[in-house]
Amino acid sequence: MSTTTATHPQTLTAKDFATDQEVRWCPGCGDYSILAQVQKVMPGIGVPKENIVFISGIGCSSRFPYYMNTYGMHSIHGRATAIASGLKAARPELSVWIVTGDGDSLSIGGNHTIHLLRRNFDVNVLLFNNQIYGLTKGQYSPTSEQQKVTKSTPYGSIDHPFNPLALAMGADATFIARSMDRDPKHLQEMLTRSHQHRGASFLEIYQNCNIFNDGAFEVFTDKSSKAEETVFLEQGKPLVFSNQQKGLRFDGLKPVVVNLADGYSADDLWIHDEQDFYKAQILIRMFDDARVEGHFPRPFGVFYETARACYEDALRLQIEETIAVKGKGNLDKLLRGNEVWEIA
Amino acid sequence: MNRTEAVLQDVVIKFAGDSGDGMQLTGQQFTNNTALMGIDLATFPDFPAEIRAPQGTLPGVSGFQLHFSSDRIYTPGDLCDVLVAMNAAALKVNLKALKHGGKIIANVEGFDTKNLRLANYAEGVNPLEDGSLEGYELIKVDVTKLTREALKEFPELGMKEKDRAKNMFVLGFLYWMYNRSLENTISFLNEKFGKKEVILNSNIKVLQAGYNYGDTTETFTTRYRVEKAKLPAGRYRNIMGNQSLALGLIAAADKSGLPLFLGTYPITPASDILHELSKHKSFNIRTFQAEDEIAGITSAIGASYGGSLGVTTTSGPGMALKAEAMGLAVMLEIPLVIVNVQRGGPSTGLPTKTEQSDLLQAYYGRNGECPMPVISASTPSDCFAAAYEAVRIAVQHMTPVILLSDGYIANGAEPWKFPVAEDLDPIAVSFKTQLGFDEHKFMPYLRDEKLVRPWAVPGTPGLEHRIGGIEKQNITGNVSYDPENHQLMVKIRQEKVDKVADYIPDQQLDSGPAKGKVLVLGWGSTYGAIKSAVLELQAHGHAVSHAHLRYLRPFPKNLGDILRNFEHILIPELNNGQLIKIIRDQFLVDAKGYHKIMGVPITKTELVEVIKKLV
Numbered sequence: 001m002s003t004t005t006a007t008h009p010q011t012l013t014a015k016d017f018a019t020d021q022e023v024r025w026c027p028g029c030g031d032y033s034i035l036a037q038v039q040k041v042m043p044g045i046g047v048p049k050e051n052i053v054f055i056s057g058i059g060c061s062s063r064f065p066y067y068m069n070t071y072g073m074h075s076i077h078g079r080a081t082a083i084a085s086g087l088k089a090a091r092p093e094l095s096v097w098i099v100t101g102d103g104d105s106l107s108i109g110g111n112h113t114i115h116l117l118r119r120n121f122d123v124n125v126l127l128f129n130n131q132i133y134g135l136t137k138g139q140y141s142p143t144s145e146q147q148k149v150t151k152s153t154p155y156g157s158i159d160h161p162f163n164p165l166a167l168a169m170g171a172d173a174t175f176i177a178r179s180m181d182r183d184p185k186h187l188q189e190m191l192t193r194s195h196q197h198r199g200a201s202f203l204e205i206y207q208n209c210n211i212f213n214d215g216a217f218e219v220f221t222d223k224s225s226k227a228e229e230t231v232f233l234e235q236g237k238p239l240v241f242s243n244q245q246k247g248l249r250f251d252g253l254k255p256v257v258v259n260l261a262d263g264y265s266a267d268d269l270w271i272h273d274e275q276d277f278y279k280a281q282i283l284i285r286m287f288d289d290a291r292v293e294g295h296f297p298r299p300f301g302v303f304y305e306t307a308r309a310c311y312e313d314a315l316r317l318q319i320e321e322t323i324a325v326k327g328k329g330n331l332d333k334l335l336r337g338n339e340v341w342e343i344a
Numbered sequence: 345m346n347r348t349e350a351v352l353q354d355v356v357i358k359f360a361g362d363s364g365d366g367m368q369l370t371g372q373q374f375t376n377n378t379a380l381m382g383i384d385l386a387t388f389p390d391f392p393a394e395i396r397a398p399q400g401t402l403p404g405v406s407g408f409q410l411h412f413s414s415d416r417i418y419t420p421g422d423l424c425d426v427l428v429a430m431n432a433a434a435l436k437v438n439l440k441a442l443k444h445g446g447k448i449i450a451n452v453e454g455f456d457t458k459n460l461r462l463a464n465y466a467e468g469v470n471p472l473e474d475g476s477l478e479g480y481e482l483i484k485v486d487v488t489k490l491t492r493e494a495l496k497e498f499p500e501l502g503m504k505e506k507d508r509a510k511n512m513f514v515l516g517f518l519y520w521m522y523n524r525s526l527e528n529t530i531s532f533l534n535e536k537f538g539k540k541e542v543i544l545n546s547n548i549k550v551l552q553a554g555y556n557y558g559d560t561t562e563t564f565t566t567r568y569r570v571e572k573a574k575l576p577a578g579r580y581r582n583i584m585g586n587q588s589l590a591l592g593l594i595a596a597a598d599k600s601g602l603p604l605f606l607g608t609y610p611i612t613p614a615s616d617i618l619h620e621l622s623k624h625k626s627f628n629i630r631t632f633q634a635e636d637e638i639a640g641i642t643s644a645i646g647a648s649y650g651g652s653l654g655v656t657t658t659s660g661p662g663m664a665l666k667a668e669a670m671g672l673a674v675m676l677e678i679p680l681v682i683v684n685v686q687r688g689g690p691s692t693g694l695p696t697k698t699e700q701s702d703l704l705q706a707y708y709g710r711n712g713e714c715p716m717p718v719i720s721a722s723t724p725s726d727c728f729a730a731a732y733e734a735v736r737i738a739v740q741h742m743t744p745v746i747l748l749s750d751g752y753i754a755n756g757a758e759p760w761k762f763p764v765a766e767d768l769d770p771i772a773v774s775f776k777t778q779l780g781f782d783e784h785k786f787m788p789y790l791r792d793e794k795l796v797r798p799w800a801v802p803g804t805p806g807l808e809h810r811i812g813g814i815e816k817q818n819i820t821g822n823v824s825y826d827p828e829n830h831q832l833m834v835k836i837r838q839e840k841v842d843k844v845a846d847y848i849p850d851q852q853l854d855s856g857p858a859k860g861k862v863l864v865l866g867w868g869s870t871y872g873a874i875k876s877a878v879l880e881l882q883a884h885g886h887a888v889s890h891a892h893l894r895y896l897r898p899f900p901k902n903l904g905d906i907l908r909n910f911e912h913i914l915i916p917e918l919n920n921g922q923l924i925k926i927i928r929d930q931f932l933v934d935a936k937g938y939h940k941i942m943g944v945p946i947t948k949t950e951l952v953e954v955i956k957k958l959v
Contacts, residue, residue, distance in 0.1 A: 065812070331598050
């Protein structure tokens with residue numbers, strides 16, 4: 001999302017966005033990195049500190065607002081998106097950030113998430129996805145892989161997991177991106193892009209829960225496998241990975257992995273276009289299990305971005321237009337109504 | 345021919361027909377017409393939950409009861425003088441509520457074999473023909489035939505479309521019978537169908553045909569007149585409860601200088617508040633039809649957090665869904681108005697019928713120690729004042745407030761001596777805009793003498809702070825799990841709500857002596873029935889008093905003293921005994937209850953009998 005630029009630019013640093021509250025995530029939690037990147041990005045987005053609001057629901061990630069020296073609300077489970085909707089509708093000039101987890105935004109708060117996206121409020125959704133319920137001590141989440149053994153699924157989970165970005169696409173989100181806790185630079189870039197997008201930004205952040213789901217995203221983050229298992233999306237650039245040795249191209253409508261050594265050049269490859277609605281759907285569906293032979297690398301970056309009117313603007317416009325035509329409401333006229341009689 | 349005119353004091357008409365027959369519209373038109381004559385009135389719409397229940401059946405009957413009088417009246421009346429029955433089912437359902445000797449205006453076509461069968465009359469039985477209605481004045485009118493006849497010159501209309509206008513025939517006929525002008529209905533039709541000329545003209549034609557039918561048919565020799573009521577001097581309009589509640593919110597927003605934000609989800613019988621508010625964008629009102637009840641309240645919390653007047657409206661099932669968010673608002677200590685237009689419960693219950701069974705839910709229905717002020721509206725026009733007061737308490741005491749209305753007053757109408765904007769008490773609101781000279785850091789839970797914390801909204805430099813649903817440390821608002829602190833905060837939140845009692849008026853008696861044998865104590869929509877019953881008993885020399893509560897939590901400080909002045913306390917309620925539990929609990933008085941849980945209001949007659957047993 002993008003918001004008003006400061007009239008009096010503050011020269012703030014990441015430290016100015018830290019609070020005096022002791023950070024209480026488990027040592028080694030991926031949330032620390034995300035917090036650090038958000039604090040680093042904030043001074044550069046051009047919004048006065050007092051105009052920034054962080055709203056969260058419930059879960060480990062939702063402690064986030066306590067650690068941001070901005071306005072903030074740690075609300076109730078699943079409802080951060082709905083609270084943010086009301087705040088943004090009432091105060092469009094604020095920069096509103098929603099911090100939520102996979103349980104918070106896709107399970108108990110799934111309904112509000114999809115409606116926020118279709119309405120396209122100009123807010124940023126940061127979905128910390130750790131594929132587990134951490135705060136309740138280790139039950140499977142709506143993004144946990146099937147057959148996952150957890151406290152609540154001793155025989156393995158039988159639930160089919162959500163593909164969060166596909167859900168966002170299905171709800172007609174206007175900005176869809178993915179990043180990870182262990183790639184600070186990329187995460188900072190994605191946070192900045194989320195802020196710059198005018199409309200609802202949906203940023204999924206892979207976040208490691210080292211207590212209840214350690215290593216869930218290791219294949220994407222670990223040096224030994226990252227090159228092979230991830231593909232980083234850059235606007236106008238071919239989709240290459242595996243240290244420039246492999247690429248993705250289209251065979252008809254089907255994406256295929258090719259070896260550049262086999263004679264394919266960059267010109268043969270899929271060129272990433274964030275504005276391409278149809279290619280974005282295919283990219284988002286490259287979501288298969290990294291353990292399955294022949295799987296695709298997992299994409300990171302901005303999958304899709306489009307411009308659509310924001311709810312709060314349309315809401316304000318209707319009011320302004322009505323006032324332009326009818327004039328400001330007159331309370332006496334309203335109380336009197338159309339049909340009055342007098343008793344002497 | 346010779347026509348006589350009779351002056352009546354008091355008339356109750358029930359318009360009843362199939363739910364597709366347009367009886368609600370007919371009733372409302374007759375009501376507006378009555379209001380414009382300066383006659384006192386009260387209405388009671390009674391319709392099925394289904395939009396179009398199976399045609400012609402008993403459950404499909406839709407009714408609209410109108411009581412009008414040259415005297416002051418407070419209820420839609422117990423029994424009817426006139427019953428308009430558009431079909432056999434309408435007669436069957438409503439006959440028991442018709443006075444002996446009352447008039448039945450029956451649409452003959454609605455009593456054909458099919459309609460009789462659908463209304464479960466025995467084979468071959470037609471009440472219009474078998475003499476069973478001998479004790480009544482039966483007026484048979486072939487409304488359908490006469491309507492079609494009137495529309496002969498409208499070949500472009502199909503039979504179905506023609507038949508749709510038959511309620512206008514009945515309305516026109518009643519306008520003739522009660523000496524009324526057609527003017528207001530014609531201008532209503534103009535507004536409604538202005539652009540569809542054929543529909544407009546056909547409706548007006550049928551309306552006039554109904555009127556002329558009365559005028560030219562020699563069978564009707566008497567016309568009736570009800571004189572203006574002796575209401576206090578002033579300017580009046582007709583108003584329904586939900587509409588008046590919406591106006592109260594708009595007026596309070598205007599007088600407090602706060603932009604109004606309504607977050608809500610459609611639910612019967614509260615949706616009309618959304619409909620009304622969404623019309624008035626020129627008052628800078630934002631209405632948000634949320635994805636569910638929870639988003640309704642939480643979006644309103646978000647708006648309040650941003651400095652708007654956050655409001656959410658609902659009915660019982662929605663209240664249940666909003667409970668957790670109400671707890672959040674109690675913890676955040678921000679202003680919020682939660683309107684519950686009660687209906688029959690539990691679960692889906694009786695969606696279109698009235699009940700007062702959510703009082704205990706409003707009082708206690710949340711997790712944890714979660715006190716909130718609760719106030720109630722007692723008549724359609726009183727919804728205005730109640731909404732205004734709910735806003736005042738919410739913003740001046742930084743607390744969510746529950747406002748209880750119900751289906752009966754929400755859809756009922758009465759004349760309203762509307763206020764002038766200038767005369768409405770201003771609602772002072774103060775935002776914290778900067779740190780005080782002796783403050784180094786903003787303390788979001790530092791309180792004033794009312795125990796109210798400051799309202800500091802995003803966008804205010806230097807007051808950045810975090811709040812949330814986790815228990816907070818006194819003064820700083822930081823997260824705290826400290827045992828002593830939790831006990832302290834629970835007590836503070838309770839005391840803060842208790843202190844509202846210092847800022848509300850004392851309880852007054854509505855009528856009757858200040859001391860004596862019987863006090864009838866009511867709340868909400870039972871007002872009209874209790875008032876009428878008590879006034880009648882007083883007129884017969886009985887010492888009965890009536891007090892009606894607006895403030896349910898906290899109670900006015902003198903309520904205990906009032907209760908102790910009476911030998912018997914009777915609490916009539918449309919529930920299984922809820923206020924009575926709270927009164928017994930707080931005042932240790934041996935109150936007696938009268939509980940009606942039938943989805944319909946208490947009548948004056950039944951209440952008179954109940955009170956008589958105590959005097």
